[in-house]
Amino acid sequence: MQKTIRRRESIASEPLSADLPPLLERIYRCRGVGRAEELEHRLAHLHKPELKGLAAAVELLADAVEAGANILILGDFDADGATSCALAVSALRAMGLQSVDFLVPNRFEYGYGLTPEIVQVASAMAPDVIVTVDNGISSIEGVRAAKALGIAVVVTDHHLPAEQLPEADAIVNPNQPGCEFPSKNLAGVGVIFYVMNALRAELRARDWFGPHLPEPKMANFLDLVALGTVADVVPLDYNNRILVAQGLKRIRAGMARPGILAMLEIAGRKPYRIVASDLGFALGPRLNAAGRLDDMSLGIQCLLCDSESLAREMALALDDLNQDRKSIESGMQQEALTMLEKLDVGEGDELPWGLCLYDPGWHQGVIGILASRIKDRLHRPVIVFADAGNGQVKGSARSIAGLHIRDALDAVAARHPDLLQKFGGHAMAAGMSLDSHRLDDFKQAFDAEVRRQLKIDDLEAVLVTDGGLAPNELCLPVAEQLRDGGPWGQHFPEPMFDGEFFVLQQKLVGEKHLKMTLSQDPKGQQVVDAIAFNVDLTQWPNPQAQRVRLAYRLDVNEFRGRASVQLIVEYLECFSPNAA
Secondary structure, three states: OOOEEEEOOOOOOOOOOOOOOHHHHHHHHHOOOOOHHHHOOOHHHOOOOOOOOHHHHHHHHHHHHHHOOOEEEEOOOOHHHHHHHHHHHHHHHHOOOOOEEEEOOOOOOOOOOOOHHHHHHHHOOOOOEEEEEOOOOOOHHHHHHHHHOOOEEEEEOOOOOOOOOOOOOEEEOOOOOOOOOOOOOOOHHHHHHHHHHHHHHHHHHOOOOEOOEOOOOHHHHHHHHHHHHHHOOOOOOHHHHHHHHHHHHHHHOOOOOHHHHHHHHHOOOOHHHOOHHHHHHHHHHHHHHHHHHOOOHHHHHHHHOOOHHHHHHHHHHHHHHHHHHHHHHHHHHHHHHHHHHHHOOOOOOOOOOOEEEEOOOOOHHHHHHHHHHHHHHHOOOEEEEEEEEOOEEEEEEEOOOOOOHHHHHHHHHHHOOOOOOEEEEOOOEEEEEEEHHHHHHHHHHHHHHHHHHOOHHHHOOEEEEOOOOOHHHOOHHHHHHHHHOOOOEOOEOOOOEEEEEEEEEEEEEOOOEEEEEEEOOOOOOOEEEEEEOOOOOOOOOOOOOOEEEEEEEEEEEEEOOEEEEEEEEEEEEEOOOOOO
């Protein structure tokens, strides 16, 4: 798909720091950094724990810890839910609670969140308190069922609430009405980190800790916070950047838990060199694979494990599941592309602006990834559906800039009250379920709502870059500066550049990746290596390509102990051989 390249504009103002390289200065300015303090990632700069419902949650949990009550953590089946669950369990154990366990609903049997059905399963574990992590804000009936059984419920979540809130004993969610916490972008793991930190302070005030029970260091849980925050693709505002930077610092120092270190080893990542993208692209998918294909309990147990050998066994099992996930996803993607070819036929026909795809054989656990892949390919909101049994289908949605997907679903539900069974999510991702016989009605309603909210220009694929780099900037020191200048992530993107290059050499590696040797001058006096992953094999390698226009990231490539600069190509456009 042809893409338009646009360059970010830097906001001119006083220098952030006299010691900051001009390139980094420009990059930070383009991302809204206005004060030098925003480049300091000290924990002391975190927002104060002024979360609505926090005091009530902490008082209930402190009473439960003192009484030796049975606390059950109710998690979610993604990486944010897994890290949230592992953090809550390990923190409560570190605070002296003996009776704490976790439960994650199997997505194929019970669906998402604290449902009445999962409450019945949980009741067999005889909990005095259920604490939801990364879910619960929409669990109206589930909370009611737990309360009817005499179980106290503390909801910790970050998803957007509906008009009605559950009648829990306490709700901690920065996005609930009336919460004045400055950062609305905390992941679920960030929310439970704040709760556990406040619980430690309350127990300290009650003289709970002493020689028999040392006060736990909350910094020990920051590796989990960093992993869950990056993997959930929440915006990296300043508060989240502090949490991620501090977690990365611990991992680089070799102070991560065995499960994270084992997953890094199997992914071929060196802990001392890890960056935020490694959490998102190497660890997140392996952790998510357990919840997508099997049972997220395996991922949580890996994160909780104290044994290096056992953690490695579980990390290998997660890697096997991830390989299976890739295979399933590849097959589904080919089927989806065939489906799209049949949709886009006839002169004057066009694809829907809000695209819905469904195949009864598609795997429920992989539809979210497929929606993301198709969204990236076609640059429009996409919902992929799978059969959920009992006459229902489940959908996973991914959106583009300009369309808040959860709000769009809310608008559809308002116009068609009987259409959606349930839905929830964020600005860029959401999930839903509906009766299968209403799927065609939903497709029309969703497309109409997308057309109401977007303009045709919004469907244009645009790559936003930080401009070009001079030949002397295509070097290892600059690549290292950029690598260390993060953490980069959602809404604080890793620097990307664009430019024209002469192609000196090109070849396929790994069957579908294009390796190139490039130069910015026709004589090839200063060359740089580049790689484009998963290229269109019908177009590349292209022996006619003498010049290319790229959008690329500057990366540090390590091979056999030697570091060199390499361009990671995000977009590749061929110039005519006769171009001047």
